[in-house]
Amino acid sequence: MAGHPWTRRLYSAALLALSPLIWRRVWREQLPGRPRAERLGAIPTASPGSRTLWLHCASVGEVQAARPLIEALTRVYPDHRLVVTTMTATGAERSLALVEKAAERRDGGEVSHHFVPLDFPGAARRFVDRLRPRLAIFFETELWPNLLAACDRRGVPVAVVNGRLSPRAFRRYRRLGRLMAEALSHVAWLGAKSAADAERFRALGMAPDAIRVTGSLKFDLARDEAAREVSERLRRELGERPVWVAGSTHPGEDEAVLEAHARLRETRPEALLILVPRHPQRFAAVAELCAARGLATARRSRDEVPTAETALYLGDTMGELSSLYGAADLAFVGGSLVPVGGHNLLEPAAMGLPVLTGPELANFSDVAEALREREALVEVADAEALADELDRLFGDAAERERLATAGRAVVEANRGALVRTLAGLERLLPAE
Structure with missing residues (x-):
């Protein structure tokens, strides 16, 4: 051998010496x-x-x-x-x-x-x-x-x-x-x-x-038909207003996303943000953050349906990010405005959504490069740039369609x- x-x-x-710290770390990771x-x-x-x-x-x-x-x-x-x-x-x-x-x-x-x-x-x-x-x-x-x-x-x-x-x-x-x-x-x-x-x-x-x-196996993802049905039903409930998703967000990133949404609503007051934090243990804290910002918030975990007055829909349930992406016009993928390394850019791209991301993409550099080559990725540096790009894309249906078509083409070409x-x-x- x-x-x-x-x-x-x-x-x-070394593991045995550190076992008290290791055990404390995994103690909460339980069902x-x-x-x-x-x-x-x-x-x-x-x-x-x-x-x-x-x-x-x-x-x-x-x-x-x-x-x-x-x-x-x-x-x-x-x-x-x-x-x-x-x-x-x-x-x-x-x-x-x-x-x-x-x-x-x-x-x-x-x-x-x-x-x-x-x-x-x-x-x-x-x-x-x-x-x-x-x-x-x-x-x-x-x-x-x-x-x-x-x-x-x-x-x-x-x-x-x-x-x-x-x-x-x-x-x-x-x-x-x-x-x-x-x-x-x-x-x-x-x-x-x-x-x-x-x-x-x-x-x-x-x-x-x-x-x-x-x-990458990530390119071989298949759309869940049950998730698609949930997406279509939710989109009908939301109506024709501009809707964007911020998926898999992290601490420090939620604040930037909420700031971008506040800027966006200055020009598009009917816009709705679907915010989906990455970790369920943060759902309550993010809900408090939204309340502190004075945003009219509906929570999915409570089966609350957004109304015309709702500014933010908190996706505080597990396993539904795909369904929530499918109900939106644009998708921002989190873990990218903070030094986490990004999350799966392909999931919204495969659904035909224009994809926005921050600069921190170390974990998905190959995927990001494939999307860049087809000009199928919108990259932003901060909350202000995110708000500007959201406003631009909501005002340009042809560019949204071009990004959506290019993103789907990248997924198909790399299967x-x-x-x-x-x-x-x-x-x-x-x-x-």
Whole structure:
């Protein structure tokens, strides 16, 4: 086995030393009725001969991006159980929504969810021993050394899909060079989002012949018909007024978005903002922020329907961002006016919405570049620029249509990562 196992022992010792802080951090990331012992790998033991595929995603954004893969795996391997793990509670809630939809289908396999164990050696071994997966799939940059080693110990092949390493993440991982080389030695196949990502994984020690450039699975997203129906119904309720969505916003960004909306309403007093904070634990605080600004606000969680006097509709529910995007004329994608790295620009683009964003796009640089090449992305630096662009676009129907057409064209031109990813996974687990 390649690598340096002693570096993993040092890593494990550091984790154990920091365990009080780690446990405090994940304590709140829980769902009612779910035992916290899952964090230590204490899950039900799979029956002998069970046929399980395991897909790990960090949080809600990764689960959403992985949805095409989740649906495809249940179709291609209908006699297997697919277990999706997440670190965060929001990711768990999104996973459970997909589980419910899978249960309604007749042509796919079972889908279930567990919280991923903390990467302590014993917890990692316990989880893999009890789950007994035939294949482990890690999404994007979820590289947990002890989990990867536990898979290797049990003979479970490991794949990394939609593999992504931003320049900042690469610099951080490179400081852990021997640890990462040992972790990547347990990966049998890696599907990288881009040639640049593939090169960074190679520089960390991934075997070159195990890497393929597959493209981004985010381009293979499919529109949810149930979400489309919700969008159409909501749009009818909102009427013909100008409507824009600010999706997946963060602290410090909500204030900028609200300032931009106040500026916009100086020239377009009938305009409505649908504000969707990224994390549910912030819903109440954002509602208080809106009230402090004196905005007439309706809350989706309370089934309140915006009236002509409503200035802001707070999307304080989980799993409905797609439906809310679909009810709007324009979409601003958050995590981009603050140093977060951006969120999924393709979801509104695929729906035919003009997409606006801030400058912080490190996590979606490849997607942003593809949209820029087709002039399908409007980039703003601050609240004032956002207000100006919103006002300009609401006054120019032809430009809105051009942006919408260009955005859809980018999505269509870059599809295909799903087929390439499934082909790579089939090398490790042939379809039956």
